[in-house]
Amino acid sequence: xxxxxxxxxxxxxxxxxxxxxxxxxxxxxxxxxxxxxxxxxxxxxxxxxxxxxxxxxxxxxxxxxxxxxxxxxxxxxxxxxxxxxxxxxxxxxxxxxxxxxxxxxxxxxxxxxxxxxxxxxxxxxxxxxxxxxxxxxxxxxxxxxxxxxxxxxxxxxxxxxxxxxxxxxxxxxxxxxxxxxxxxxxxxxxxxxxxxxxxxxxxxxxxxxxxxxxxxxxxxxxxxxxxxxxxxxxxxxxxxxxxxxxxxxxxxxxxxxxxxxxxxxxxxxxxxxxxxxxxxxxxxxxxxxxxxxxxxxxxxxxxxxxxxxxxx
Numbered sequence: 061x062x063x064x065x066x067x068x069x070x071x072x073x074x075x076x077x078x079x080x081x082x083x084x085x086x087x088x089x090x091x092x093x094x095x096x097x098x099x100x101x102x103x104x105x106x107x108x109x110x111x112x113x114x115x116x117x118x119x120x121x122x123x124x125x126x127x128x129x130x131x132x133x134x135x136x137x138x139x140x141x142x143x144x145x146x147x148x149x150x151x152x153x154x155x156x157x158x159x160x161x162x163x164x165x166x167x168x169x170x171x172x173x174x175x176x177x178x179x180x181x182x183x184x185x186x187x188x189x190x191x192x193x194x195x196x197x198x199x200x201x202x203x204x205x206x207x208x209x210x211x212x213x214x215x216x217x218x219x220x221x222x223x224x225x226x227x228x229x230x231x232x233x234x235x236x237x238x239x240x241x242x243x244x245x246x247x248x249x250x251x252x253x254x255x256x257x258x259x260x261x262x263x264x265x266x267x268x269x270x271x272x273x274x275x276x277x278x279x280x281x282x283x284x285x286x287x288x289x290x291x292x293x294x295x296x297x298x299x300x301x302x303x304x305x306x307x308x309x310x311x312x313x314x315x316x317x318x319x320x321x322x323x324x325x326x327x328x329x330x331x332x333x334x335x336x337x338x339x340x341x342x343x344x345x346x347x348x349x350x351x352x353x354x355x356x357x358x359x360x361x362x363x364x365x366x367x368x369x370x371x372x
Contacts, residue, residue, distance in 0.1 A: 061171060064091045065142060066116070067281075070274045073119025074126050082171045084163040090143040091115065091136040092171045095122035097178070102129035103368060104177040106168065106203065108196075109134060110187030110212070110348075111153055112249060112283040114141030116274055121184075121350050124357070128365035131177050132184075135168045137161060137192070140283045147239050151247040151284040154239065158297035161192045165201065180204045182368045186350060187322065188212045191298060197307050205310040205371040207364050210347045213330060214298045214323025229292035238289025245285025249275050252282065260320045262346050264353040271351070302326055310371050311337040314360055316345030316352070 066079035079093040093115035097104075105125050107118055115134040122132040136143040138161070139154050146154045155161065172181065183206040185193030190211025197206050232238050246253050250261070251271045262268055275282040286294070313331050315324070331339035342360060345352045349360055 061174060064093075066093055067274070067278050068119075070270075070277050071116040071119030072270070073116075073122045077119070077122075078175075079115065080171060080175075082167045084138070084160075084167045086160070086163055088138045088144045088160075088163070090138060090164055090167055091141060092133060092168055093135075094131060094133045094172070094175055094177060095119070096126035096131045097175060100126055100129050100131035100178055102178070103180045103182060103204075103372065104131040104133060104172060105182050105184045105364075105368070106172065107132055107134040108165075108183065108185035108189030108193045109137065110189050110210075111286065112140060113186075113189075114274075114281045116278075116281065117271065118350075120270070121361075124361040125184075125365065128361070128369075130182075130365065130368060133168065133172050133175075133177055135164060137164055137188075141281055147287065149239075149247075151282075152239070152241055152287050153283050153285065154287040154290050155293055156289075158191075158293040159195070162195060162199065165192065165196045169202070180372060182371075183207065184209075184364060186210060187347065188294075191294070191301065194301055195297070197309055198301075198304055203309070205312075205367050207311070207367060208313040209349045209360075210315055210319060210322055211313060211327060212294070212298065212322045213301060214326035215294065216319075216321055216323055229288045229295065232288040233292045238287055238292065240288050241284070242286050242288050242291045247284040249282035249284055251275060260346055261348045262351045262353075263344060264351065267348075267351040267353075298323075298326070302330075306330060306334040306337065308335060310367060312340060312363065312367050313337065314340045314342055314349050314363075316342050316347060316349050318344065318346050321347045
């Protein structure tokens with residue numbers, strides 16, 4: 061694997077971070093990053109970020125997992141971070157087929173094995189990464205347990221908006237206009253476009269400033285709204301997943317009580333039917349519970365680490 065850039069000055073993670081370029085089977089170049097791979101003996105958390113995200117954003121999470129004895133590997137999905145962007149306008153998030161993200165999962169897993177990251181592996185997946193991760197564990201991803209935070213098992217929309225938006229996205233894709241920005245979204249990344257007040261990500265001003273500083277210092281990491289085709293693919297994939305049973309795998313899902321981005325009924329329906337699965341509400345939290353205030357984040361990380369340890 062070839063060394064890749066990593067912006068340690070804004071990551072605030074373990075000092076031993078190493079990033080590599082890897083290539084998916086369809087020749088898309090991806091960036092992966094590993095932390096604490098030498099000092100952690102209890103296993104490795106495979107961290108699946110959400111849409112718009114990049115590996116540096118999870119430096120603090122990697123520090124918290126390392127304190128429990130776990131290494132972490134994260135990835136820049138195709139179309140975001142420093143991985144290959146798929147449109148001429150790199151500000152728009154795009155994917156050709158949602159199942160292409162599974163090619164990225166395979167490349168990430170191969171990189172973890174090649175880097176000698178300690179086993180067993182566990183899944184920690186956020187938002188869009190939760191959609192990708194759910195498909196991956198249904199397909200037999202080699203992990204002992206899985207955890208999800210604010211998983212995108214559906215997108216928060218009214219029934220009318222969902223029908224209309226889905227129709228517009230589908231027609232636009234069919235007419236060759238799927239590369240255009242989805243309605244009501246912006247080319248500027250969310251944390252740069254929106255003030256902290258009433259943001260939908262976190263109630264922690266320090267964490268919001270942390271995310272803002274990363275995109276200000278390294279604007280090449282930032283990503284704006286999704287393409288119409290991404291929206292079409294995401295709606296189709298989340299609907300398809302809703303019709304599939306959960307795997308027989310230990311699972312814990314964590315959702316903020318003020319969640320406003322993903323579809324809560326889809327989450328509750330799945331977790332109520334997940335054998336041995338638990339749904340945990342983080343009181344007062346927004347979408348990004350891993351980026352919440354320390355008093356919320358500490359017990360959350362403890363619970364994730366406990367699930368991993370219990371399934372070693």
